[in-house]
Amino acid sequence: MSKITLKKIATHFNVSISTVSKAINDSYEISEQLRTKIQDYAKANNYRPNKVALNLLNRNTKTIGIVIPNILNYFFVQVLYGIESVADIKGYSIITCITNQSLEKETKTLELLSAGSVDGIIISSAADESELPGHVPQIKKLHDNQIPMVMFDRVTDLIQCDKVIVDDYEAGYKATRFFINTGCRTIAVVTPIEDSNISKLRIDGYKKALDEMGVDFDEKLIVPIGKEDDLDITMSFLLNYRPIDAIMTLDEITAVKVMSIVQSRGYRVPEDISIIGFTNGELSKYVTPSLTMVSQHGKYIGETTVDILIDRIENKDSKKEFETKVVKTSLIVRNSTKKPL
Known part of the structure; x- marks a missing residue:
């Protein structure tokens, strides 16, 4: 027996796939009588929701793209840990992309992610000060595609978006x-x-x-x-x-x-x-x-960036102004320095 799908259920009831999806998710937009019929039919035929299909239907993927220049730097490891821990709690998956300090690779990565495979992007750019002006149009394509973005650590004033930086x-x-x-x-x-x-x-x-x-x-x-x-x-x-x-x-x-x-x-x-x-x-x-x-405080930076991004993703119509959060550092004193006089 072939697997039951939203399309097959829609065909059976002569309604749209969107109507079936809303009925299965108990939406008030669908009449109680039709909701009950669709839910009973789906249950009787062992329907299991295809999360990818539902996400595409609802125009979200519950996935966040992370773009960092270096995975060997422990700071970025800490940031990733903070991002993943919060994203997981909030029901989001992450795709981590390492550019290895290559601007060309970063450009290709952003092109891939801006094609709709993620709901939002967190990025620490590989570009240095001299390269950034020429790289800005590529980053701005995310805005054109209505993909929320948060920059952290390596940021630029040339891009209008939320930012989290270290002091x-x-x-x-x-x-x-x-x-x-x-x-x-x-x-x-x-x-x-x-x-x-x-x-x-x-x-x-x-x-x-x-x-x-x-x-x-x-x-x-x-x-x-x-x-x-x-x-x-x-x-x-x-x-x-x-x-x-x-x-x-x-x-x-x-x-x-x-x-x-x-x-x-x-x-x-x-x-x-x-x-x-x-x-x-x-x-x-x-x-x-x-x-x-x-x-x-890389873990805290990761937690902060993903909190800001998810808020942007889930409140896309919000007119809230972009913000830049500045994180203070701490000096961890060990044995490689002398004691203060």
Whole structure:
């Protein structure tokens, strides 16, 4: 016996598929008599709803697309965990797309998702500051297709949508002040994300703290690390340039690598050189010494972004203005930094 479908039930009663769907879902729009007949017939024929078909009929998929640039960064792992936990509770599935920092891949991903396979999109863009203006039209297609979107972490003012960001300026300022309060004066910054607005904000915060505390800024202490750069060689140049007593690294993996290189050169951490990294992941807890880290509260960011997106999805007619939520960071002090004086 072939499987009973909405179409077959509709044919049997000579009504539309939409009418059958509403009757099965007990909609008041269908008369009680017809509802009862359709429900009894469906039950007698062992009808089981096809969720995909119903979602298409109702013009929703109960699915959210997540676009992130890097799955190896623990911050994004935390964000995904927060998104998935809330989405699951609210009955949504997620499709996670990793762009691996490729703008071309991000563009193709957005084209796929904007074709109607998801109800909304959460994105942290792979584009750097120079690439964003040319990338904006692609992102705006989501708006043209009436697909709600929330940007997080790597955002741009060129796009009008809801955003959740970290207070990166304050984070750089706070970490630098902590270094200075422990007696450090020559503080280097190692950044693997030089072209991002995030890096610029953290370095601006660093410069502000130096200025307030009467420490001269030295441009050569800002050390960018590109994909093709050899970190060992770069660190050798830095350590040979002048005596360094603190290093702020702008992600977790780089922090661990920098500490290993510093120790291999015979420096003690934190007695000779203190180190602070960004993103409070599992790795930073179990290296020796354990790393002082700036926590960006990734899980909370994930929970917040998906809450905002689902509200947009379920209240599409709302005239509520777009909002930007700013999440404060926390400094998790461990053993890679000296005690404050």
